[in-house]
Structures are given as structure tokens and as C-alpha cells.
Amino acid sequence: MIIYNTLTRKKEEFVPNEPGKVKMYTCGPTVYHFAHIGNLRSYICEDVLEKLLRFSGYDVKRVMNITDVGHLSSDADTGEDKMLSGAKREHKTVMEIAKFYTDAFFADFAKLNIKMPDVVEPATNCIPEFIHMIEVLLEKGYAYKAGENIYFDTSKLDKYYVFGNMNEEDLQVGVRDDVTEDTNKRNKNDFVLWFTKSKFEDQALKWDSPWGVGYPGWHIECSCISMKHLGEYMDIHCGGIDNMFPHHTNEIAQSEAFIGHKWCNYWFHVHHLNDETGKMSKSKGEFLTVSLLEEKGYDPLAYRFFTLQSHYRKPLTFSYDALNQAADTYKKLKDRALRIPAEGDVDQAAVKEWHDKFAETVGNDVNTAMGITLLYDVLKAELNGNTKRAVIADYDTVLGLKLLEETAAAAADNGEDVAEIEALIAERTAAKKAKDFAKADEIRGKLLEMGIVLEDTREGVKWKRAE
Numbered sequence: 001m002i003i004y005n006t007l008t009r010k011k012e013e014f015v016p017n018e019p020g021k022v023k024m025y026t027c028g029p030t031v032y033h034f035a036h037i038g039n040l041r042s043y044i045c046e047d048v049l050e051k052l053l054r055f056s057g058y059d060v061k062r063v064m065n066i067t068d069v070g071h072l073s074s075d076a077d078t079g080e081d082k083m084l085s086g087a088k089r090e091h092k093t094v095m096e097i098a099k100f101y102t103d104a105f106f107a108d109f110a111k112l113n114i115k116m117p118d119v120v121e122p123a124t125n126c127i128p129e130f131i132h133m134i135e136v137l138l139e140k141g142y143a144y145k146a147g148e149n150i151y152f153d154t155s156k157l158d159k160y161y162v163f164g165n166m167n168e169e170d171l172q173v174g175v176r177d178d179v180t181e182d183t184n185k186r187n188k189n190d191f192v193l194w195f196t197k198s199k200f201e202d203q204a205l206k207w208d209s210p211w212g213v214g215y216p217g218w219h220i221e222c223s224c225i226s227m228k229h230l231g232e233y234m235d236i237h238c239g240g241i242d243n244m245f246p247h248h249t250n251e252i253a254q255s256e257a258f259i260g261h262k263w264c265n266y267w268f269h270v271h272h273l274n275d276e277t278g279k280m281s282k283s284k285g286e287f288l289t290v291s292l293l294e295e296k297g298y299d300p301l302a303y304r305f306f307t308l309q310s311h312y313r314k315p316l317t318f319s320y321d322a323l324n325q326a327a328d329t330y331k332k333l334k335d336r337a338l339r340i341p342a343e344g345d346v347d348q349a350a351v352k353e354w355h356d357k358f359a360e361t362v363g364n365d366v367n368t369a370m371g372i373t374l375l376y377d378v379l380k381a382e383l384n385g386n387t388k389r390a391v392i393a394d395y396d397t398v399l400g401l402k403l404l405e406e407t408a409a410a411a412a413d414n415g416e417d418v419a420e421i422e423a424l425i426a427e428r429t430a431a432k433k434a435k436d437f438a439k440a441d442e443i444r445g446k447l448l449e450m451g452i453v454l455e456d457t458r459e460g461v462k463w464k465r466a467e
């Protein structure tokens with residue numbers, strides 16, 4: 001497999017630390033509100049990456065955190081506490097908010113056919129691990145105490161910003177101007193590992209620590225949770241592109257300072273979903289969620305299909321026109337797949353050949369659009385029905401479009417007459433058994449008029465719609 005690695009800014013052959021095994025980590029959601037479809041674009045692309053690794057024969061262990069503790073919109077003692085503002089908005093406790101929105105997040109996963117990670121760990125489960133890592137960072141001289149908080153000292157690293165050659169002084173460009181600088185910091189890019197003193201006097205979740213009662217900074221959770229489940233060597237870390245800085249930069253800084261060697265070899269970043277006015281966000285315009293799309297009559301898998309038509313490293317622009325087009329194409333594609341007659345012996349050699357073609361094409365930096373093109377090639381190929389079905393089922397383990405799964409919507413639409421067809425076939429079978437061949441032929445003729453072609457096989461009668 002070939003993957004674009006943000007760390008080297010190159011496409012590279014993917015080689016895991018241990019042959020055949022992949023340790024994969026995904027930054028999870030902050031559970032203070034519903035996920036918008038822009039966030040979910042990242043999770044769909046990461047899901048395809050995971051499934052593609054499995055398709056290519058790897059044994060994958062994937063870990064995800066759930067950010068259910070405070071202070072997230074910035075590193076310093078600035079910004080808003082999203083969990084707390086969510087709780088206030090809904091008159092609930094922070095933990096009630098976390099539970100509710102964690103469930104909602106994974107309900108969206110199910111609707112979008114995203115596989116659950118092997119391990120899902122809420123940050124609040126791992127406070128002792130956070131404290132341990134911070135203690136080690138203090139011992140090693142990578143952290144300091146100031147203003148009753150513990151900070152990571154970025155000046156102790158040879159290179160702090162690893163995703164390119166950007167001048168470190170320029171990194172803060174883009175940070176909101178109304179944010180006041182934290183004067184406890186020794187260096188501009190230093191970040192909080194543990195808060196005991198913050199502007200959030202009423203912080204709901206607090207824990208005892210060697211530095212006083214408080215709570216962890218944001219970045220520490222991903223370093224600790226990944227190491228807890230994947231050890232000190234990770235193969236691939238995923239997230240949205242806006243997490244590259246500061247979040248992933250800080251994860252690398254503290255993780256490598258802690259373990260004393262390189263931590264993760266490949267970084268996979270998914271680009272933004274934009275609306276027609278720019279980057280999609282929760283605070284701007286219509287709040288686009290999976291539930292909202294469903295209310296408007298869209299199959300969530302049509303949204304999945306929409307995202308797969310483009311490449312994960314390109315920004316994608318959402319509009320209802322574009323979604324309508326994708327939904328229409330998806331429906332037609334699925335109808336065609338469902339109509340493939342279940343006939344003939346599966347040609348295993350052909351299935352293998354098509355499998356390898358997909359692994360190579362889509363395996364070139366997760367080229368999902370080419371995967372969809374290949375689906376059309378299979379539909380057109382000179383293969384018997386059951387072989388086509390086997391190839392499509394194989395591809396769908398990666399694309400996750402449920403192409404061969406008869407859903408209520410598809411059935412209602414394309415097979416109101418299925419019951420009638422089945423009844424006529426049963427009647428014909430009975431007639432044949434009673435050796436009433438004239439009647440059997442008559443029924444076959446009637447079905448033909450309806451556009452239904454019958455095939456007598458050893459397993460019984462199969463039928464398909466005439467092309």
C-alpha cells in the first residue's frame with residue numbers, strides 16, 4: 001500500500017513496524033454536541049483506510065479516544081470550555097453530556113457504516129496515566145511549573161514543528177486575536193499538561209494530582225491512550241487536517257520526549273469539508289448532521305458515497321445539489337448491483353484478479369474514486385452473476401456502501417412486484433410437479449411479459465429482470 005505521509009510530505013510505501021500488523025490511532029470526538037458531517041468526513045476516510053489495510057491482509061488494531069474532559073478550544077488558559085458550555089446549554093452535568101453525545105456519535109458511525117474502533121477509551125478513564133506521563137516529563141526536564149499549571153517546554157526539543165519547515169514563530173498565525181496570551185508560558189508554543197488554576201473556576205471534573213487538584217490539558221490524552229493500548233511504537237495516526245497543529249504537533253512533542261525515540265511513522269490527515277462559504281463549522285449556518293440529512297430524506301450511505309467520490313487530501317465542497325447528484329448515482333449503482341442475477345459458479349481466479357486490481361488501485365493513497373470506477377468496470381465485465389456479486393461484496397468490505405444489501409427503501413422502490421413474482425414461480429413449480437407442463441409454460445410466458453426471466457438450476461428456480 002502507498003500512503004501520503006504528512007510527516008515527510010511524500011507518498012510512501014506503507015511498512016508497519018511488525019510485519020502483517022498495524023497499530024492505528026484516531027483522534028476521537030469532543031462529546032459536547034452532535035458531530036457535523038464535516039467531522040464525519042474524516043471518520044469515513046479513516047474507516048476506509050482501516051478497511052483497506054484489512055483488505056490488503058493486515059491485522060489492524062485501532063484505538064480511539066473520547067474527549068470528555070474540559071478545556072479544548074485552545075492550549076492556554078483561553079478559549080471556551082466546550083464540555084462545560086454544552087452542559088450549561090442543556091442543563092445537564094458534564095458526564096451526562098458526554099454520555100449522550102458519545103452515544104449519538106456512535107449512532108452516526110452505525111448509520112454511515114463506519115466500523116467501531118477495537119478500543120474506545122474516554123479521557124476520564126486515564127487520569128493516572130496522564131499524571132504518570134507528566135511526572136516523567138518533569139523529571140526529564142521537558143516540563144515546568146508556572147502559575148500553578150504544568151507546561152511542556154517546547155524549547156527543549158531539537159525540532160518542535162515536525163510537519164514541514166514552517167517558521168515556528170509563524171505557527172500561531174490563525175489563532176484568534178481576542179485570545180489573551182498566557183503569561184506563564186516561557187515560549188510561545190508551550191502548552192499546558194495539567195491545570196490547577198484556570199479561568200474556569202467552576203470546572204466540573206477535577207482530580208487530585210501531585211500538583212494540586214485540577215485536570216489535564218487536551219493533547220496529553222492522545223499520547224497516553226495510544227501508548228496504553230498500542231505501546232511505544234505506532235504505525236499510523238489519523239485525524240482531520242486542522243489537528244496537525246497544534247494538537248498532533250504537541251502529541252508528538254510530549255510522546256517522543258517521554259519515550260525518548262520516534263513514536264509514529266505515518267500521519268494520515270483528511271482535509272476539510274467546506275460549504276459554499278468556506279470551512280464548515282458548528283457555529284456557522286445550518287448545523288449539518290447525519291440526522292438532519294435523514295430528516296430531509298437522504299440515506300446516510302448516500303453521504304458516505306458523496307465523500308468517497310473525492311480524494312481525502314482535497315477539500316470537498318458540500319452543497320445539496322452535489323449531494324442530490326451523489327444520492328442519485330448511489331441509488332442507481334445499488335439498483336444495478338441488486339439486479340445482478342445469482343447465477344453461475346463463482347470464478348475464484350477472477351475474484352482474486354479483481355481483488356488485486358482494487359488493492360493496487362485504491363491502495364495508491366486511498367483512491368476511493370477509483371474504487372467506485374472499478375465497481376462500474378465489474379458491472380460491465382464478462383463475468384457470471386455470482387462472480388460479479390462476489391467481487392462487489394469483496395470491494396464493499398472497503399467501500400462500505402451496502403451495495404448488495406436489500407434495504408427497505410431499495411425494495412419498496414424497485415420490487416413492489418416481488419411478492420407477485422415469487423407467487424407465480426411457486427405456482428409454476430407446483431404445476432410442474434403435477435406434470436401440468438402447459439400451465440407451467442403459460443406462467444413462464446406471463447412472467448416474461450412482466451420482464452422476468454427464469455432459470456431452472458439445481459438449487460431451484462432463479463429469476464432476474466430482463467435487461
Ligand SMILES: [Zn+2]
Nearest residue numbers: 027028222247
Ligand atoms: Zn488526538
